[in-house]
Amino acid sequence: MAPLKAILPLVLAGFSAARQCSNFLIPVDISSRQGQFRKVPVEGNLDVGAFATRFNEFQKNYTATLLEGYQTLVGSYNISAQYCRPDSGSKNKIQILTHGIGFDKTYWDLDYDNYKYSYVNVALNAGYSTLAIDRFGIGNSSHGDPFNEIQAQAEVEALNAVTLAVRNGHIREIDSSYKKVIHVGHSFGSVQSYWLSAKYPKNTDGLILTGYSTAGQFLAYIVAGWNLHSARLNQPLRFGNASNVVFRTVVERHGLSNNIVQGLQKLLMAAGVDLTSDEVWNELATTEVLDLTTGYNKSVISYNYPSGYLTHSDLTALQYAFLQPGNYDVGLALVAEHTKQPVTTGELLTIGNAPKMSPFTGPVLVVTGETDVPFCGGNCYGQVMGTSTSNIPEGVAKAFPSASAFESYIQPNTGHGLNFHYNATAGYQVIQDFLARHGLAAQ
Incomplete structure (x- = not known):
């Protein structure tokens, strides 16, 4: 891990x-x-x-x-x-x-x-x-x-x-x-x-x-294998509209922008769910949740791509498409997912x-x-x-x-x-x- x-x-x-x-x-x-x-x-x-x-x-x-x-x-x-x-x-x-x-x-x-x-x-x-x-x-x-x-x-x-x-x-x-x-x-x-x-x-x-x-x-x-998504929906604040009220409100209200794992742990504990950091990491990094949270990093550029720009769904799709399991640094793969770019229909x-x-x-x-x-x-x-x-x-x-x-x-x-x-x-x-x-x- x-x-x-x-x-x-x-x-x-x-x-x-x-x-x-x-x-x-x-x-x-x-x-x-x-x-x-x-x-x-x-x-x-x-x-x-x-x-x-x-x-x-x-x-x-x-x-x-x-x-x-x-x-x-x-x-x-x-x-x-x-x-x-x-x-x-x-x-x-x-x-x-x-x-x-x-x-x-x-x-x-x-x-x-x-x-x-x-x-x-x-x-x-x-x-x-x-x-x-x-x-x-x-x-x-x-x-x-x-x-x-x-x-x-x-x-x-x-x-x-x-x-x-x-x-x-x-x-x-x-x-x-x-x-x-x-x-x-x-x-x-x-x-x-x-x-x-x-x-x-x-x-x-x-x-x-x-x-x-x-x-x-x-x-x-x-x-x-990409399991293509609309880029605007996959990473809404990064690929979509930077002024998206729904996502930004969640980020600011629950303090997720600086430490996503700790922020999610607090939310889960408040709901009576006690998970370790590694368990939260696994849920976050290996599912589409990772991409929804990517936009919470305020240092990331907002591209605001129009509809018709598509992207692979998540880290597991990235591995299938681009990486040989066991022969890459997962930390670097996470960088790739945080900085990925879309493909157009054209x-x-x-x-x-x-x-x-x-x-x-x-x-x-x-x-x-x-x-x-x-x-x-x-x-x-x-x-x-x-x-x-x-x-x-x-x-x-x-x-x-x-x-x-x-x-x-x-x-x-x-x-x-x-x-x-x-x-x-x-x-x-x-x-x-x-x-x-x-x-x-x-x-």
């Missing part, structure tokens, strides 16, 4: 030497040809459950069912970014880091346990600069209509716009341009990095696709629209956890029917017939959310070594 302190309001501090980091917004202009979907009710959790059920129906295509036509989305938006550079090292190579569903840019620079799991620190130590972004529509980047604005295609265009700004030195907060840009993605971020390489192959110099394969048949596994309806092949001619590395659920069905050593590859990630090679180098690596004792596992840094080093071997060393 995780220590009691893990579920208290999380004040995680850490310091890493030899790094200079800053956070800012990058303005981007987007022109994206994408779907126009009929909207269906997704405010209540039963409606969201109905959406997921129809999305997963065997031999049916819910995207086609809701598609009414096509549109060109044109607009100006802001992409939230964290830029880091080492005190010494190359200013010519940068890694652009794109997170997956359920996370934001902090996935790459987790400050838990004094930055023990930080990918950014490993990249900086190898001499690279990094730019981690919140994907368009998520986190502190611009939000939008979840059906007809925040779709995969628009996010790829936003990623490309950021890439061009980095290459051309057009970001005010970055004092140089970068001749070599490496795209590192996780999950949906890998889908978008791959998509960018297919549509704009000259705009990237190297691809690192983590938590990824081209086996699309497991998407239904993850959509079902993203789910368009995630499978990426081109089938990329003309990219640079090096490509795929890194996937051995029990990855969304891209391997829980077993990356399995074989997809009709293929001759010895494992699932190896099959990505067919999408890159012109790549100068292709390698796939299965990270042992790891689920989909690679950065949250005990052995995360071993996988990070595999990435830096691959880049060094194939002409993209920082120095």
Whole structure:
């Protein structure tokens, strides 16, 4: 069981030497040809459950069912970014880091346990600069209509716009341009990095696709396992309306905002129920109650997402989707649940629209956890029917017939959310070594 302190309001501090980091917004202009979907009710959790059920129906295509036509989305938006550079090292190579569903840019620079799991620190130590972004529509980047604005295609265009700004030195907060840009993605971020390489192959110099394969048949596994909720209802003060009178009244009246466990113990004792701290912890952390209380931490940003932004239900759904039981720190998993981010209906309806092949001619590395659920069905050593590859990630090679180098690596004792596992840094080093071997060393 995780220590009691893990579920208290999380004040995680850490310091890493030899790094200079800053956070800012990058303005981007987007022109994206994408779907126009009929909207269906997704405010209540039963409606969201109905959406997921129809999305997963065997031999049916819910995207086609809701598609009414096509549109060109044109607009100006802001992409939230964290830029880091080492005190010494190359200013010519940068890694652009794109997170997956359920996370934001902090996935790459987790400050838990004094930055023990930080990918950014490993990249900086190898001499690279990094730019981690919140994907368009998520986190502190611009939000939008979840059906007809925040779709995969628009996010790829936003990623490309950021890439061009980095290459051309057009970001005010970055004092140089970068001749070599490496795209590192996780999950949906890998889908978008791959998509960018297919549509704009000259705009990237190297691809690192983590938590990824081209086996699309497991998407239904993850959509079902998430037990999707309306984000606004799942974490009402964080994802919903910060002025929510009902929840805020309960918080203030019963003093739950600073120490949730002690506050609940007092309430239970007043009702004649005597439970230990561990018993209260188990009830809180492993059920949806945890998410209802997350908004009570007044330090958490209020995003106020509209209906149509969905999220996995709780910590147990997080474990199923992203974590290999027994090989992660439960305290860190609680951080992930406290800081999780949603997925839009439009993203789910368009995630499978990426081109089938990329003309990219640079090096490509795929890194996937051995029990990855969304891209391997829980077993990356399995074989997809009709293929001759010895494992699932190896099959990505067919999408890159012109790549100068292709390698796939299965990270042992790891689920989909690679950065949250005990052995995360071993996988990070595999990435830096691959880049060094194939002409993209920082120095």
